[in-house]
Amino acid sequence: MSNVSVQPDDFKKLQRRLLYLRLGLLVGIFLIFSRLGYLQVIKGSYYRDLSEQNRVRTLNIRPARGLIFDRQGELLANNVPSFNLYMTLEDIRDREALAAGLEHLIGLPSDETKKRLARQARSYLPVLLKTGLTLREAALIEGHRLDLPGLRIQAESQRSYVNGPLAGHLLGYVGEVSAEQQDEPAFAGLVQGSFVGKTGVEKTFDQVIRGKPGQKTVEVDARGTERKTLSVQEQTSGDDLYLSIDVPMQRMAENLLGNESGAVVAIDPNNGDVLVMASRPTFDPNVLSHGITGAVWEQIANDIRHPLTNRAIQGQYPPGSTFKIMVASAALESERWSPETRVHCAGAYPFGNHVFRDWKKGGHGSMDLEQAIVNSCDVYFYVLGNRIGVDAIAVAAHQYGLGEPTGVELQGERPGTVPSTEWKRKVRKEAWYPGETISVAIGQGYVTVTPLQMAAAMGAVANGGTLYRPRLVRAIRERSTGQLRDIPPVERGEVPMRENSFAILQNALQGVVTHGTGGRAKSKFVDIAGKTGTAQTVGARPNFEKGQDIPKQFRDHAWFVAFAPVLNPRVAIAVIVENTGHGGTFAAPIAKALIEEYLKEHDRQPDS
Amino acid sequence: MIDSRIPDHFEWRFALVALGILLLGVISIYSATHDLDKTGSLPMYGKQMIWILVGMVAFLVAMAIDYHRLASQAYLIYGLTLVMLVLVLFGGRSSRGAQRWFALGPVAFQPSEVAKLVLVIVLAKYFADVQRTGWIQQVIIPGLLTAPGLLLILKQPDLGTAMSFTFIYLAMVLMGGFHAKTLGMAILFTAMLFPFIWELFWTSLHDYQRERILTFWDPTLDPAGKGYHTLQSQIAIGSGGLWGKGLDEATQSRLRFLPEGHTDFIFAVFAEHWGFIGVAVLFALFAVLIFLIAEIAFKAKDGMGLLLAGGILAMLGFCLIVNVGMTMGVFPIVGIPLPLMSYGGTTTVTTMAALGLLLNVKRRRLTLFY
Numbered sequence: 001m002s003n004v005s006v007q008p009d010d011f012k013k014l015q016r017r018l019l020y021l022r023l024g025l026l027v028g029i030f031l032i033f034s035r036l037g038y039l040q041v042i043k044g045s046y047y048r049d050l051s052e053q054n055r056v057r058t059l060n061i062r063p064a065r066g067l068i069f070d071r072q073g074e075l076l077a078n079n080v081p082s083f084n085l086y087m088t089l090e091d092i093r094d095r096e097a098l099a100a101g102l103e104h105l106i107g108l109p110s111d112e113t114k115k116r117l118a119r120q121a122r123s124y125l126p127v128l129l130k131t132g133l134t135l136r137e138a139a140l141i142e143g144h145r146l147d148l149p150g151l152r153i154q155a156e157s158q159r160s161y162v163n164g165p166l167a168g169h170l171l172g173y174v175g176e177v178s179a180e181q182q183d184e185p186a187f188a189g190l191v192q193g194s195f196v197g198k199t200g201v202e203k204t205f206d207q208v209i210r211g212k213p214g215q216k217t218v219e220v221d222a223r224g225t226e227r228k229t230l231s232v233q234e235q236t237s238g239d240d241l242y243l244s245i246d247v248p249m250q251r252m253a254e255n256l257l258g259n260e261s262g263a264v265v266a267i268d269p270n271n272g273d274v275l276v277m278a279s280r281p282t283f284d285p286n287v288l289s290h291g292i293t294g295a296v297w298e299q300i301a302n303d304i305r306h307p308l309t310n311r312a313i314q315g316q317y318p319p320g321s322t323f324k325i326m327v328a329s330a331a332l333e334s335e336r337w338s339p340e341t342r343v344h345c346a347g348a349y350p351f352g353n354h355v356f357r358d359w360k361k362g363g364h365g366s367m368d369l370e371q372a373i374v375n376s377c378d379v380y381f382y383v384l385g386n387r388i389g390v391d392a393i394a395v396a397a398h399q400y401g402l403g404e405p406t407g408v409e410l411q412g413e414r415p416g417t418v419p420s421t422e423w424k425r426k427v428r429k430e431a432w433y434p435g436e437t438i439s440v441a442i443g444q445g446y447v448t449v450t451p452l453q454m455a456a457a458m459g460a461v462a463n464g465g466t467l468y469r470p471r472l473v474r475a476i477r478e479r480s481t482g483q484l485r486d487i488p489p490v491e492r493g494e495v496p497m498r499e500n501s502f503a504i505l506q507n508a509l510q511g512v513v514t515h516g517t518g519g520r521a522k523s524k525f526v527d528i529a530g531k532t533g534t535a536q537t538v539g540a541r542p543n544f545e546k547g548q549d550i551p552k553q554f555r556d557h558a559w560f561v562a563f564a565p566v567l568n569p570r571v572a573i574a575v576i577v578e579n580t581g582h583g584g585t586f587a588a589p590i591a592k593a594l595i596e597e598y599l600k601e602h603d604r605q606p607d608s
Numbered sequence: 609m610i611d612s613r614i615p616d617h618f619e620w621r622f623a624l625v626a627l628g629i630l631l632l633g634v635i636s637i638y639s640a641t642h643d644l645d646k647t648g649s650l651p652m653y654g655k656q657m658i659w660i661l662v663g664m665v666a667f668l669v670a671m672a673i674d675y676h677r678l679a680s681q682a683y684l685i686y687g688l689t690l691v692m693l694v695l696v697l698f699g700g701r702s703s704r705g706a707q708r709w710f711a712l713g714p715v716a717f718q719p720s721e722v723a724k725l726v727l728v729i730v731l732a733k734y735f736a737d738v739q740r741t742g743w744i745q746q747v748i749i750p751g752l753l754t755a756p757g758l759l760l761i762l763k764q765p766d767l768g769t770a771m772s773f774t775f776i777y778l779a780m781v782l783m784g785g786f787h788a789k790t791l792g793m794a795i796l797f798t799a800m801l802f803p804f805i806w807e808l809f810w811t812s813l814h815d816y817q818r819e820r821i822l823t824f825w826d827p828t829l830d831p832a833g834k835g836y837h838t839l840q841s842q843i844a845i846g847s848g849g850l851w852g853k854g855l856d857e858a859t860q861s862r863l864r865f866l867p868e869g870h871t872d873f874i875f876a877v878f879a880e881h882w883g884f885i886g887v888a889v890l891f892a893l894f895a896v897l898i899f900l901i902a903e904i905a906f907k908a909k910d911g912m913g914l915l916l917a918g919g920i921l922a923m924l925g926f927c928l929i930v931n932v933g934m935t936m937g938v939f940p941i942v943g944i945p946l947p948l949m950s951y952g953g954t955t956t957v958t959t960m961a962a963l964g965l966l967l968n969v970k971r972r973r974l975t976l977f978y
Contacts, residue, residue, distance in 0.1 A: 010739055011914070015906055017783045018918050022902040025925035026895070032932050033891050039846040039936060040884040047846025054843065055859040221863035222840075 056230065057088070057220050059126065060191055063211030064157045066238035068171060068201070070247040071273070071474060075162055077171055077202075082158035082290075083133035085141065086126035089117065091150030091224030101148045106130070106137040112294060128176060128193055131158055131290045149223040158290065159195070159202075165284040167250050169310035170243075170277045170410070170472065172200020173285035198288070199308075201241060201472055204409045208476055211238035240477040242484070244273035249598050253278040256590045262557075262577035263311035263451040266594060269459035269563060269572045271489035272468025274408070275598065276573075277452070279311040313406075313413040316448040317576055320533030320583065321376045321517075322561045323397075323443025325461060325505065327385060328373055330396035332501035334388045339369040339504050345379035349438070356382050356438050359534070373508035374516035376532060378442050385441025390432060393440060394420035399495045400457035401467050402449050407492065408470040416453055419446035444536055454574035458561045461509070462529075462569035464502050465495040510566050513588075521562060521588035526599050528592060530562030532583035535576070555579040560587035564595045571598050619967060625897050626948060626963055630660055630956075632890060633949030636878045640861050640869030652870055652951055659953045663960030670964025674972060678965075679912050682726075682733035686757075689726045692719040693760035700764075708764050718954040720761045720769040725962050727757060727776050728919030735784035736912035746785035750777060768944035772926055779922035783915060837873075838937045840865045845879040845936060852883030870951040872943055876935045894928055904970045913969040920962045 039047065068077035085106075092098055095117055099110035108130055116127055129151075133141070138153050145151060159174045177196045181187045186207055187196055196210060197203035214235035219227045253264040257280040266276035283300060300307060309315065331337040347363030349356045358364065358378040364371075372380035385393060397403060403418030417423075419440060421432040439445030452470055460467040469490040476485045509529035512518040517532045535557035558580045563572040573591050580586040638653040650658075678685075692710075696719050701709040709716040731750055740746050754777040761770045778795075844860035847853065860866045861877045869877045879887050898921065905917030924947050931946040933939040945955045 011911060014783060014911055014914050018902065018905050018914060018921075021779060021783060021918060021922060022898070025898055025921065025929070028925070028929045029891065029895060029898070032929055032936070032938070033887075035936055035938060036845065036879070036887050036891075036932075037884060039842065040848050040879065040887065041850050043846050044849035044884075047843050048849060050843045051847035051860050051865075054840075054865050055863055219859075219863070222865045222867075227863065 054222075055219050057218055057224075059154075059216045059218060060193065061214035061216055061233075061235045062156045062195060063213050063235040064237040065159060065174070065195070065202075065211060066209030066477075066479065067240045068209070069240065069242050070245045070250075071243060071275075072246065073242070074247045076167065076243065076245075076247070077159060077161050079157035080160040081155055082131055083135075083138045084128060084154050084156050084158070085130040085133055086152050086154055087117070087129050088126050088150050088152070088224050091220075091222075092117075098148055098150065101144065102129070105140045105144060106133070109294075115294075126152065126193065145225075146223070152224065152226075159286075161285045161289075163247070163251075164286060165282045166247070166254065167245060167277070168200075168282045168285045169279045169308075169312070170200055170245065171285055172197050172202035173288040174198060174202055175289060199411070200285075200310075201243070201409060202285075203411055205241055205473060205476075209238035209241060211479075212236040237479050239479050241473050242475040242477065244268070244275065244471055244474050245277065246275045246598065248601060249276050249594060250278060252597055253590070253594055254280065254282070256593060257577065260577050260580060261305055261311070262575070262580075263315055264573070264575050264590065264594065265312045265451045265455035266571055266573040266598070267455050267459050267468075267470055269462040269468075269569045272456070272459065272471045273474065273489075274452075274470045274472050275571065276594065277310075277312045277472075279309070279315075281305050281307040283307045310410070310412070311576070312451045313408060313410055314450070315576070316414050316416050316450055317557055317559075318445075318447055318535040318537075319443040319449045319454065320535040320557075320559050321378075321443055322454060322531045322533035322559045322574075322583075323440075323447055323449075324373060324376065324381055325457070325509070325531055325561070326397045326400055326402065327381055327393050327441050327443075328369060328505060328508070329400070329495070329497060329501070330388055330392045331369060331384050332504060333396070333497055334392055336387050337369075337384060341384075342366050342368050343372070343377075343380045343383045345372075345377050347379070349379045349382040351382070351386070351438055352435055354435065370504065370508040370511060373505075373531070374511040376512075376517045381441040382438045385437045386434065390437040390440055391420050391422075393437075394418050394423070396495075397447075399467075399493065399497075400453075400460055401492060402453050402457065406450075406452055406456050406470050407490075408452060409472045413452075414450055416449045417446055443533060451574045451576050454559075454561050455572055458563050458572035458574060460495050461502070461505060462563035462572050464499065465497055466491055467493045467495060506566060509562075513562070517584045518560065518562075518588050520584055521560065521592040523564075523592055523596055525596055526564050527566040528562050528564040528595055529566050530560055530588065530591060532588060533559030533561070534582050535559060537579070556581055558583040558585065558587040560584070560591045562588075562591045562595065564599065571595055619970070622897075622900050622963075622967065625893050625900065626960075629890070629893050629897070629948040632878065632893075633874065633946075633951075634660070636874050636881070636949060637870045637951050639855060639858065639881050640866075640874065640877045642855075643862065655953075656951050656956065659956040660960070662953070663957045666957050666961040667964035667967075670961040671967045671971065673968070675916060675965060675968045676912065676972070678729065679733045679736070679916075682730045686726050686730040686753075689719065689723050690756055690760065693723060693757060696720075697760065697763055708766055715953060718952070720764065720766050721952075721954040721958050723757050723761065724769065724772050724776060724923055725920070725958050725965075727754060727773060728780070728923055728962075729916065731777065731780040731784070732912055732915035732919050735780060736910070736915050740785055747781055750781055750784070766943060768930070768942035771930065771942060772923060772944065775926045776919060776923055779926075780915065780919055783918050837867050837941055838934075840867070841873055841876040841935045842937045844873075844876040848880040848883040848887075850884045852879075852881050852886055854881060872931065872941075872945060872950060873935055874950045875932050875946050878949070879935075898925060901966055904966050907973055908969050909973040913972060917966055917969050920966060924959070924962070 064079045067075060070076055095114060099113040102108040102113055103110040113129060116129060141151055141153060161171060174195050175198045177187055177190050177194045181196065182190060197206040212235060215233045217230040219230060221227055253276045257264060257278060260280060262280055264276055264278040267274050332339065344366045345358055345364040347358045347361050364375050364377045367377050367380050397418040402416055404415050405413040424430055424432045436445055440447055456467060456470055469492045471489055473487055475487060478485060506529055509531055510527060513521045513528045513530050518530045521528050521530050537556055558577045560583050561574045563569045573594060575587040575591045577586050634653050634656050637656050641652040696710055701711045708720060709718050730753060734750055734753060754773060758770055758773045761773060840860060844866045847860060858880045860880050861869045866873055866876055901917060901921045905914050905921055908914040908917055927944050927947050930939055931944045934941050945952055947959045
C-alpha cells in the first residue's frame with residue numbers, strides 16, 4: 001500500500017508504545033488474577049460459609065401448647081391450625097413497598113408492619129406479622145409473592161380458647177415472647193418469636209405447657225422461597241393442665257355478674273381448690289393471643305372499666321361489714337371481750353368530737369356478739385374495736401391471710417391492706433389515731449382485701465381454721481409418659497382459735513342468712529352461712545380518712561361472703577359487685593344461686 | 609522472512625483460543641440459566657450458540673474485506689453509528705430505565721456495543737492518515753471525534769460503554785503520539801471535560817445506578833440493599849474455592865443469589881462452578897489471546913493495522929479487567945459484559961467481528977510477501 005503516511009521511523013515508535021499498552025493490560029490482568037487467588041484460595045472457606053448462610057435457613061417449628069381442662073375434664077384451651085404470615089428481613093428489598101403491599105392486600109396497617117420490622121434485630125429470623133389469615137388472604141399473598149419477596153405463610157398450631165371470654169383472666173392469653181420477658185429466668189433462652197403465656201395460668205405454668213420447639217432446616221433461594229427440606233427435628237408438645245375450676249359454675253358466676261363490674265371467687269374449703277374465679281368486665285383471650293393491632297390494644301388498655309384487671313386477685317376493696325368476721329374472731333380470743341358482752345346500740349356512737357353512726361337509724365338496742373353479727377350492728381363493733389384495739393384486729397386479720405398475697409398460681413396478685421399502729425408508723429409515718437380504729441372495726445378506713453383473700457378466709461372459717469393456699473391447678477398430665485401428676489393442696493396456716501369460738505362464729509353467720517341482713521341468701525335446699533358487707537367508696541362518715549383507695553364512683557360496693565353447707569362445708573364464696581349498694585341486696589342472691597347450683601350439680605344431699 | 613506455512617497454524621491457534629473462551633461462556637450460561645422457567649422456546653445457551661454462529665459469519669466477513677477499504681469508509685461508518693445512537697434514544701426499547709436497544713423482531717440490537725469497535729476504527733484511521741503533531745492534533749481533535757458518541761451513550765445512560773469509550777480514546781491517544789506532554793494534555797482535556805460530562809452523566813443516571821456507585825465503596829453497609837449485587841458476587845466467586853462447587857453445589861447461581869448470572873456476572877458463575885483452577889485456565893486463555901492480539905498489532909505492516917489491532921486490544925483488555933474487577937468488588941458495578949462469555953447478541957457478534965478484523969490485519973501483513 002502506498003498511501004501509508006506514517007513513516008518507518010514513527011512506525012517503530014508506534015510499536016514501542018504498543019508494548020506499553022500490552023504491558024499495562026498484562027499487569028492489570030495479573031493484579032486481578034492475584035485478587036482472585038486471594039478470594040478463592042485464601043478466603044475460600046469464609047465465602048463458602050457465607051454462601052451456606054445464604055442458602056440454609058433454620059426455621060423453628062412452633063410446639064403445640066399443652067391443653068387446659070377444668071376439674072371435670074372439660075376442654076378450656078386447645079390448639080387449632082392457623083395460617084400465620086411471616087417475613088424474613090434478609091429477603092426484603094423494599095420495606096416501604098412491602099408495608100404498603102400488605103396494607104393493600106390484607107389491610108394490615110403499614111405503620112404497624114414497619115414497627116414490627118424495625119423491632120427485629122437478626123435479619124435471618126422470620127418475624128410474625130399476622131396470625132389467623134383467612135384462606136382468601138393467604139391466597140392473595142401467595143399470588144403476589146413475586147412482588148413481595150420475604151413473605152411466607154406457615155400453617156401452625158394456634159392457641160384457641162374454646163369458651164371465648166369465659167375465665168379469660170384466669171386462663172390468660174399467649175403472645176410472642178417480649179424482650180422484657182426474655183430477661184425473666186422462666187423465659188430465658190427462648191428463641192425470638194416463641195409463643196409464651198402473657199398472663200393467667202398460661203404464664204404461671206408456661207414452662208410446663210409450652211413444649212419444646214422443633215427445627216427445620218431448609219434451602220431457600222434468593223427470594224426466600226423454600227426449595228427443599230434439609231433436616232427436620234419434630235416439636236414436642238407441652239404437658240396438659242387440669243384446673244380446679246368448675247366450668248358450669250364459672251359460666252354461671254359470669255352470667256350472674258352480667259354487665260356489672262365485680263368478682264366472684266368460690267373455693268373448696270377442704271383443699272383450697274378454686275372452683276370459680278370470675279372477674280367482670282372481661283376480655284376474649286383469643287383476640288389478645290392472635291396478634292391484635294395497636295389500635296385494638298389501646299382500646300382495651302384504655303377502657304376506664306379496666307377489663308384486663310383480674311378483680312378477683314387485683315381488686316383491693318374495703319371489706320365493709322364482712323370484716324366483722326375477723327374483728328369478731330379477735331374479740332373471741334381477747335381477754336377484754338366475751339361473746340356475752342352486750343352493747344346497747346342507739347344508732348350512733350359518739351367518739352371524741354365526732355359521732356359514728358350505725359347503718360340503722362334507730363339503732364338495734366341491746367346486743368351480744370352473735371346478735372351484732374346477725375344484724376351487722378355497727379355500734380357494737382365500734383365499741384368492741386375501741387376496746388380491743390386495732391392491733392388485736394390486725395393479728396386476727398393476718399391469721400385469716402389478709403394483708404398478704406394468698407400465693408395463688410397467678411401473677412400480679414395484690415396483698416390488700418391490714419392496718420395496725422406499726423403499719424401506719426412504717427407506711428404513713430404517722431401515729432395511729434384511736435378514731436381510725438372505729439372505722440377499721442367495720443371494715444372501712446385503711447382496710448382493703450381482695451375477693452380471693454375473702455373466699456380463702458371463709459374457707460378457714462368453714463373448716464375450723466385451716467387456711468389453704470388457693471389452688472388453681474390440680475394435676476398435670478405429662479405428654480411424654482401420659483401420667484397424671486397430682487399437685488397436693490398446700491396449707492398456708494392455721495387460725496389459732498378455740499373450736500368453741502369457731503362454733504359461735506359459724507352459728508352467727510348462719511343466723512345472718514336465716515334471720516339477719518343476708519336473708520336473700522336463704523336457700524330451701526341448703527344451710528348457708530354468710531355475711532353481708534357494704535364497702536363505702538367515699539367518706540360519708542366522720543373521721544373517714546382519705547385513704548389510698550377512694551374510687552371515682554359514688555355508690556358503694558356490695559359484698560357477700562358465705563360457705564355451705566354449714567355442716568361439712570363444701571364451698572366457700574366471696575362475691576363483690578361494684579357500685580350496686582348494699583351487699584345483702586345484690587351480692588347475696590348471686591352467692592346463693594351459685595352454692596345451690598354447685599351442691600345440686602355435685603349430687604350433694606341438701607342439709608335438712 | 610516468515611515461512612508462509614506458519615500463518616495457517618497461527619490462525620488456528622488464535623481461533624481455538626477464542627472458541628475455547630466462547631465455549632466456556634456457553635457452559636456458564638447453561639449453568640446460570642438451566643433451571644430458569646422454561647417458558648421461552650429456546651434456552652439461553654442455545655440462543656447464545658446461534659449468536660456465535662452469526663458471529664462466525666461476521667468474523668469471516670471482517671477477515672475477508674481488506675481493512676484499508678474499511679478504513680477509507682471509517683468516517684461514514686462512524687456517522688451512521690452516531691445516527692443509530694440518536695435513533696435509539698427515541699425509538700429504542702427501554703429496559704431498567706436505559707434506552708439501549710433496538711427491538712428487531714425477537715432480537716435486541718445494542719448500537720453502543722458496535723460503537724466501541726467503530727470508535728477504534730475511526731481513531732485508528734485518524735492517527736494513521738498523517739503524522740499527527742502538537743496537542744491539538746493529538747488530543748483535542750480525537751477528543752472531538754469521540755465526544756458525540758460518548759455523550760449519546762451517556763444520555764442512554766450506559767455508564768459501562770461510556771467508560772470503555774473513554775478508555776479507547778485514551779489508549780488511542782497514547783499510541784498515536786505518546787509522550788509525556790501529550791498524555792498530560794489528554795488527561796487534562798479529559799479532566800476539563802469531566803465536570804460537564806459528570807453533570808450530564810449524573811443527572812441522566814437513574815437512582816439504581818447512582819446508588820450502585822455510592823455503595824460501591826462499602827457493600828457490607830447494607831447487605832440486603834444496594835451493596836447486594838457486589839456482595840453476592842463476591843460470595844459466589846470466593847465460595848468457589850480452589851476446585852469449584854460444580855453444577856449442583858453452586859448455590860449462589862442456582863438459587864439466584866447472584867443477579868444477572870448469564871450476562872454481566874457470568875464470571876462469578878464461572879468462578880463458583882470451576883473454582884480457582886478453572887479461573888486460572890480461563891485467564892490463561894485470555895492471556896494467550898491478548899499476547900496473540902499484541903503480536904498481530906506488533907507485526908502489522910502499517911500504522912492503520914497496528915492502531916486498529918492495538919485499539920481492539922485496548923477495548924477487549926479493558927472490558928475483561930473492568931468486568932472481572934466489578935464482579936470481585938474492585939470496581940463499581942457498571943454494565944460491561946465479559947468479552948466472548950457474557951450472553952448477548954450484539955456484544956458476541958461485535959467481539960467476533962473484531963477478532964476477524966485482527967486476522968484481517970494479520971493476513972494483509974503476509975500478502976506483502978506473496
